[in-house]
Amino acid sequence: MNFSDSEIVASILGEVGYKPTRDMESADLIMINTCSIREKAEDTVRKRLQVFNKQKRQRPDLMIGVLGCMAERLKAKFLEEEKLVDIVVGPDAYRDLPKLVAGAEDGEKGVNVFLSREETYADISPLRLDSNGVTAFISIMRGCDNMCSFCVVPYTRGRERSRSAFSILAEAQDLFERGFREVTLLGQNVDSYKWENPETGTLVHFAQLLEMVAKLHPDLRIRFSTSHPKDITDEVLHTIATYDNICKYIHLPVQSGNSRILELMNRTYDREWYMDRIRAIRRILPDCAVSSDIITGFCSETEEEHRDTLSMIEFANYSMSYMFTYSERPGTPAAKKYADDISRK
Numbered sequence: 001m002n003f004s005d006s007e008i009v010a011s012i013l014g015e016v017g018y019k020p021t022r023d024m025e026s027a028d029l030i031m032i033n034t035c036s037i038r039e040k041a042e043d044t045v046r047k048r049l050q051v052f053n054k055q056k057r058q059r060p061d062l063m064i065g066v067l068g069c070m071a072e073r074l075k076a077k078f079l080e081e082e083k084l085v086d087i088v089v090g091p092d093a094y095r096d097l098p099k100l101v102a103g104a105e106d107g108e109k110g111v112n113v114f115l116s117r118e119e120t121y122a123d124i125s126p127l128r129l130d131s132n133g134v135t136a137f138i139s140i141m142r143g144c145d146n147m148c149s150f151c152v153v154p155y156t157r158g159r160e161r162s163r164s165a166f167s168i169l170a171e172a173q174d175l176f177e178r179g180f181r182e183v184t185l186l187g188q189n190v191d192s193y194k195w196e197n198p199e200t201g202t203l204v205h206f207a208q209l210l211e212m213v214a215k216l217h218p219d220l221r222i223r224f225s226t227s228h229p230k231d232i233t234d235e236v237l238h239t240i241a242t243y244d245n246i247c248k249y250i251h252l253p254v255q256s257g258n259s260r261i262l263e264l265m266n267r268t269y270d271r272e273w274y275m276d277r278i279r280a281i282r283r284i285l286p287d288c289a290v291s292s293d294i295i296t297g298f299c300s301e302t303e304e305e306h307r308d309t310l311s312m313i314e315f316a317n318y319s320m321s322y323m324f325t326y327s328e329r330p331g332t333p334a335a336k337k338y339a340d341d342i343s344r345k
Contacts, residue, residue, distance in 0.1 A: 037069070067091075165208075182220070254294060
């Protein structure tokens with residue numbers, strides 16, 4: 001999602017004469033697009049800013065901006081903490097970048113972290129960065145309404161809103177005509193995509209959108225990420241089964257294999273529900289690859305509960321998984337309500 005956002009930012013800045021460069025020493029403006037999902041991600045940003053600081057000392061006119069979730073979380077405080085930063089912009093405020101950059105050129109530091117209920121950047125054609133000319137991302141929705149207790153995303157990216165299906169189809173068609181052959185439909189939770197056609201009042205859900213994109217051309221392969229276990233319906237699975245050009249791969253984060261821990265995480269499903277969804281995938285899509293996200297050491301988790309996660313890994317037979325120790329994020333319900341009481345050991 002951050003990579004997709006960077007392509008939107010590059011497009012917006014391109015309108016005012018900026019173009020991307022891989023050479024840091026020739027850059028007039030350096031933007032770092034940040035993630036707040038774990039403490040380690042934020043630590044990496046701070047280390048990267050130290051590298052930029054050396055450039056800034058040699059070239060005082062160099063402008064440095066912080067974009068994305070960390071900008072949203074820390075807001076104006078970031079300018080105080082990181083004296084070298086000139087611009088702080090949240091995920092819904094990228095249209096304001098030309099004005100903020102112009103202000104920074106005149107020595108004026110700028111912040112815009114306004115969270116929108118409508119912004120989807122549907123009308124902006126992303127500038128494909130590091131493109132291989134074959135694969136591309138299409139952001140179909142922004143934000144998240146799930147409110148998992150450990151997660152900072154609803155506070156840094158706002159509430160869910162879905163793009164017009166027509167704008168998504170137009171972007172996919174344009175990519176295909178330019179030679180791209182694979183698109184990944186992106187959302188914090190793609191399965192909860194829901195758009196109402198203002199002319200007909202018809203609701204388009206994710207299964208229908210998936211079918212519409214698949215029908216554009218049989219040579220266009222379609223992937224999507226990320227799915228939430230509570231929303232991955234049989235209708236979506238049957239749609240994947242119907243079209244050969246929809247890749248048989250689902251990223252389905254479990255986070256924990258234990259029902260008590262899942263309840264503390266506010267994941268809105270239990271162990272048996274998740275196992276039922278895996279069974280449905282195996283039944284409807286026998287050759288489907290499934291990957292996952294897993295957190296270990298969540299507040300109050302016991303050894304026995306951890307072993308439920310290990311048995312879930314065996315049951316689901318994941319092709320791969322992103323696995324982390326729990327990282328408490330400031331301001332989340334888990335940080336307010338539960339003690340982070342599991343030792344590193």
